[in-house]
Amino acid sequence: MKKLLTASILSLGLAMPAAAQDAGGRLDIVVQPEPPSLMLGLVQNGPTQLVAGDIYESLLRYDTDLNPQPSLAKSWEASEDGLTYTFTLHDGVTWHDGEPFTAEDVVFSVDTFLRETHARLRVSLEHVESVTAPDDTTVVFKLKNPFGPFMGVFEVGTMPIVPKHIYEGTDFANNPANNTPIGTGPFKFEEWEKGSYIHLVKNEDYYLDGKPYLDEVYYRVIPDAASRAVAFENGEVDVLPGGSIENWDVKRLTEMEGVCSTGNGWEYFAPHAMAWMNNREGPTSDKLFRKAVMYAMDRNFVKDVIWNGFGTVATSPVSSKTNFYTDDTIMYDHNPDKAKELLEEMGYDGETVRILPLPYGETWQRWAEAMKQNLEEVGISVEMVATDVAGWNQKQAEWDFDIAFTYLYQYGDPALGVARSYLSSNIAKGSPWNNVAGYENPEVDEMFAEAAVAASAEERQEIYTEIQKQLVDDVPVAWLLEIEFPTIYRCNVKDLVTTAIGVNDGLRDAWIEQ
Numbered sequence: 450m451k452k453l454l455t456a457s458i459l460s461l462g463l464a465m466p467a468a469a470q471d472a473g474g475r476l477d478i479v480v481q482p483e484p485p486s487l488m489l490g491l492v493q494n495g496p497t498q499l500v501a502g503d504i505y506e507s508l509l510r511y512d513t514d515l516n517p518q519p520s521l522a523k524s525w526e527a528s529e530d531g532l533t534y535t536f537t538l539h540d541g542v543t544w545h546d547g548e549p550f551t552a553e554d555v556v557f558s559v560d561t562f563l564r565e566t567h568a569r570l571r572v573s574l575e576h577v578e579s580v581t582a583p584d585d586t587t588v589v590f591k592l593k594n595p596f597g598p599f600m601g602v603f604e605v606g607t608m609p610i611v612p613k614h615i616y617e618g619t620d621f622a623n624n625p626a627n628n629t630p631i632g633t634g635p636f637k638f639e640e641w642e643k644g645s646y647i648h649l650v651k652n653e654d655y656y657l658d659g660k661p662y663l664d665e666v667y668y669r670v671i672p673d674a675a676s677r678a679v680a681f682e683n684g685e686v687d688v689l690p691g692g693s694i695e696n697w698d699v700k701r702l703t704e705m706e707g708v709c710s711t712g713n714g715w716e717y718f719a720p721h722a723m724a725w726m727n728n729r730e731g732p733t734s735d736k737l738f739r740k741a742v743m744y745a746m747d748r749n750f751v752k753d754v755i756w757n758g759f760g761t762v763a764t765s766p767v768s769s770k771t772n773f774y775t776d777d778t779i780m781y782d783h784n785p786d787k788a789k790e791l792l793e794e795m796g797y798d799g800e801t802v803r804i805l806p807l808p809y810g811e812t813w814q815r816w817a818e819a820m821k822q823n824l825e826e827v828g829i830s831v832e833m834v835a836t837d838v839a840g841w842n843q844k845q846a847e848w849d850f851d852i853a854f855t856y857l858y859q860y861g862d863p864a865l866g867v868a869r870s871y872l873s874s875n876i877a878k879g880s881p882w883n884n885v886a887g888y889e890n891p892e893v894d895e896m897f898a899e900a901a902v903a904a905s906a907e908e909r910q911e912i913y914t915e916i917q918k919q920l921v922d923d924v925p926v927a928w929l930l931e932i933e934f935p936t937i938y939r940c941n942v943k944d945l946v947t948t949a950i951g952v953n954d955g956l957r958d959a960w961i962e963q
């Protein structure tokens with residue numbers, strides 16, 4: 450007997466045709482910074498996910514309580530032993546080039562393409578024994594062992610389904626189609642004017658009747674935050690996704706007439722700001738130095754002044770906003786004297802460390818400068834390294850840094866969004882999304898493996914608590930802030946945020962009140 454997981458009533462609600470919604474219109478959204486690529490199977494940074502989430506789809510979406518909802522899969526079942534998951538796909542789905550979408554596309558995407566290209570998903574796929582397509586609308590995943598968070602891996606940025614007929618047998622990274630992405634999503638790629646805009650148009654053949662409602666979407670590339678705020682004020686853009694403007698402009702813009710904002714739509718991601726510290730060489734390879742960095746930083750100042758109160762000081766690799774967090778760890782309060790003691794104990798000789806800021810705007814630049822000041826106050830010599838987004842990605846992927854700012858999504862479960870940054874098996878040059886710091890601890894590896902397959906939530910909590918205690922003591926990275934990103938938009942834009950990944954896939958449902 451199988452256990453039915455389908456939320457049938459909700460799925461019917463999501464598939465209802467347009468009744469009261471107004472169809473038509475153009476939406477202008479800021480994308481910041483300009484994404485390096487729209488091929489979501491190869492690149493998963495925030496700007497790429499924002500735009501490409503309208504082009505590509507996965508099998509499921511998630512509501513704001515992280516419950517799975519239909520997407521390319523209209524229903525699903527799990528066996529009683531938790532080892533077999535069977536998905537039934539929508540009929541009549543086509544790729545944007547008109548070719549039919551089938552279960553073979555899912556098998557190719559998961560078992561061939563993403564196993565090679567997607568460092569984060571690869572960790573979860575280690576639990577998958579096989580992926581098969583018994584017919585055109587059925588996909589069966591067989592697991593090697595029960596894997597508690599398995600139903601959480603089907604978000605579009607985690608498991609984007611790509612067209613087999615375009616990519617099979619090709620050099621994935623250099624396929625010409627990467628520049629003109631082809632998905633099954635509600636919007637089709639139309640044009641990319643570099644440095645200005647990305648234009649998507651309605652997929653007239655979308656498989657959900659009446660959707661999408663919008664005719665077209667322009668993702669606007671506007672170089673500086675002040676200009677983005679002005680563009681919203683004068684009506685040039687309709688939506689400012691979280692992080693589009695500097696935090697000090699949020700209050701002024703949200704007090705404008707006809708302007709709404711929401712903090713919803715980040716439940717699945719729970720963005721966690723941190724700084725990689727190179728565990729391989731230089732001063733940052735010494736645990737005492739890394740602890741000194743934690744004590745040297747005034748993170749409450751950053752939260753209150755640079756982030757205008759948006760966010761929570763991070764105390765662990767696991768966000769306090771997700772499951773399995775614990776506060777039973779070392780707490781690194783701002784303590785310059787303690788930092789100096791640790792530097793003296795390790796015998797720090799004044800060697801300069803290079804800080805790589807995140808090139809996402811003035812807020813991040815100020816943050817890096819605040820860290821530099823804090824570190825210099827305790828006697829650490831610091832050099833700032835300026836890059837653009839592509840350079841920042843490259844330097845992280847090639848381990849060319851001492852301290853590098855980033856923020857990573859938690860994806861609803863430590864097995865999905867946290868483990869990847871600390872597993873020794875996930876150390877590999879070429880990706881900025883795996884264990885970039887080069888941290889290696891066999892005991893932590895083993896505990897992460899046990900926690901992923903533990904039978905009960907209580908057992909998982911017990912193991913994740915031990916993991917957090919060990920990691921916070923080892924300090925492989927500097928944890929900074931649990932980020933809060935308000936989304937600001939015109940109030941006549943309806944249903945903009947309907948899922949746990951917000952604007953990244955909310956445009957399927959968005960409409961403009963006429």
